[in-house]
Amino acid sequence: MRIALVGYGKMGKIIDEIAQKRGHEVVARLKETPTAENLNHPDVVIEFSLPEVAFDNVKACLENNIPVICGTTGWLEKRVEIEKIAVENNTAFLYGSNFSLGVNLFFALNEKLADLMKNVVEYSCQLEEIHHIHKKDAPSGTAISIAEGIFKHNKKFDAWKLDETKDNQLGIFAIREDEVPGTHSVFYRSEVDEIEIKHTAFNRNGFALGAVVAAEWIKDKKGNFEMKDVLGL
Incomplete structure (x- = not known):
């Protein structure tokens, strides 16, 4: 081509x-x-x-x-x-x-987990993304896609916001660090434990x-x- x-x-x-x-x-x-x-x-x-x-x-x-x-x-x-x-x-x-192939598989896994967790009220949800210091936007487009995947299955959330989850807004922590190509994590936390899924890119x-x-x-x-x-x- x-x-x-x-x-x-x-x-x-x-x-x-x-x-x-x-x-x-x-x-x-x-x-x-x-x-x-x-x-x-x-x-x-x-x-x-x-x-x-x-x-x-x-x-x-x-x-x-x-x-x-x-x-x-x-x-x-x-x-x-x-x-x-x-x-x-x-x-x-x-x-x-x-x-990334791995990230797109992660998107599918995120939606599956969101569907499993949608009625388990003991858990709160939070996102985190880490990128290199040159990245212009925050949160990353990938993090927004992850959040939208959660919205599809968990009707508690209908918007995202930077920092802590609050009410119907799903929180995303956006961290800028060195030359990190991209790390994305989804956390479900209760008083007794935590479930985390994570994708880490090694390079571009x-x-x-x-x-x-x-x-x-x-x-x-x-x-x-x-x-x-x-x-x-």
């Missing part, structure tokens, strides 16, 4: 390397706003940039009828608008708060590989998708 990379930081460079190892041609490496000219006619765009520019980047690509894999978090208040643009332009959009390679796999999967598809569609979860 011909792949254009929009956003060329640490993640973009790892995606570049993995895409080429899998036999793809990287036809653009952009730090600026994508256009029909500088995208260089790709089959798909992989977008990992910054929250403040992600919407404009994705919109420009979709309006040029190019499918987009987007891993930028912190801009999702405009996701519905982007999904509408994808449909209007008869192309495809796939958003992932995290492209799993995220990058998942993004390339998603790009391979989305070719010739139309509509809006998530990583669980790619993995059949």
